[in-house]
Amino acid sequence: MKRVVITGAGTINALGHNVADTLAAMAEGRCGIGPLDIRDVDRLSVKIGGQVTGYDERIHFNRQQIALYDRFTQFALLAAGQAIEQSGLEFSGELAARSGVVLGTSGGGLTTQDENYRAVYEEGKNRVHPFVVPKLMNNAAASHVSMQWNLKGPSFTVATACASSNHAMGQAFTMIRSGMATAMVTGGSESMLCFGGVKAWEGLRVMSKDACRPFSATRNGMVQGEGAGVFVFEEMAHAKARGAEILAEVIGFAMTSDAADIVMPSKQGAARAITGAMQDARIDKTSVGYINAHGTGTAANDKTECAAVADAFGAHADDLMISSTKSMHGHLIGGTGAVELLACIMALRDGVIAPTIGYEEDDPECALDVVPNVAREASVDVALSNAFAFGGLNAVLALRKV
Amino acid sequence: MSNVQQKVIEIIAEQAVLEVEDVSLDQTLEDLGIDSLGLVESIFSIEEAFDISVPFNANEPEKSVFDISSVAAIVRAVEGLVKEQTT
Known part of the structure; x- marks a missing residue:
């Protein structure tokens, strides 16, 4: 069996737009949860979340890309870019054919669904943008990552609710370990902080209205967040042969x-x-x-x-x-x-x-x-x-x- | 029997898959075999039936002003909320 290591990491989440800022925030114990800034927040009873702030999609993507990238795809692409850049890998030839992308998501393009349901139901429109389907589909993020970095091996999306990205990374790990792949871009992405996404969770009555306090006797529920984490998993011998920096071994x-x-x-x-x-x-x-x-x-x-x-x-x-x-x-x-x-x-x-x-x-x-x-x-x-x-x-x- | 009591018992009976006659005021939700998911669904049905908002967090049911300790307690709580939210 091959050994598997992590040679790249990327993220965007409520604590930061990259790994360094995120880890610094975690080390400081900084809270990224705050008032939600979304449409119709006044009609929600849960008004807080771990929202990605200071984010302008137009800085990262052009008009054509934005027309195709739901927020969860944007997050995945940004995190994947950081991870792949850190890994130093360039996917071409045999390596490209033996490398893929497995990402977790639960809601997929939920913001796109929310906006377009509004258009047809609330606003009574009879026409939606032609890219609604390729934008909202759960595998959009994995597919765009594969297209952007020429990953031609096993690629798919895993949806197991709150375990999606762990299941995804587990698949990437076992594929490299078994020899099926040399490198895998893996992790997960979610952008559920839209009116419908929060409203659905509200219904279950498990959300906190003030803070997420795990393990504390005073805890009163969960708080939703959004963002992505993406890693490059790589066969250890391959990483060592090219002198890559290894962040950790997946065992x-x-x-x-x-x-x-x-x-x-x-x-x-x-x-x-x-x-x-x-x-x-x-x-x-x-x-x-x-x-x-x-x-x-x-x-x-x-x-x-x-x-x-x-x-x-x-x-x-x-x-x-x-x-x-x-x-x-x-x-x-x-x-x-x-x-x-x-x-x-x-x-x-x-x-x-x-x-x-x-x-x-x-x-x-x-x-x-x-x-x-x-x-x-x-x-x-x-x-x-x-x-x-x-x-x-x-x-x-x-x-x-x- | 008040209208509120009648309707609340109907909702609880449906959730418990029982006849209305088999639900009595002194029973608890546990007696009726209604679990946490059934409770949340019952509260939703009550909100829809009476057009009220029931403050209830499943993480801290004991802190809720909405008393769910028995069928009678739920009826009283709903009567209170109906009075409070429709006047």
């Missing part, structure tokens, strides 16, 4: 299904995914120093996740650190695992553990070291990233320091 991945409930999480399903990732990586659980939690800030997720970690790790659960950066960038749904993988890379490379901010009061059902409010310096050899989706679909990745 394991596991996915499980709760087969139980469409919204309520399961301790067993989560614990099996965590344990499975460690078995896949062939590591002892005591080597894990940090977990980037799914940590949504809902009552149900956080206590279930802590119980799953306690089950999977036994006594070692009290020795490891687990934090939820959703407290800062919000829940990017189909893109969340990708942005959160950055916190794992920061832990492994820089020895900085991103905090769980907004933490106010201990919850006996979340009695783990959640790195409350302030980042911490620590040497970590192995980090896990959890994602547990609605529908009971769980995906956990394991990374190692190089």
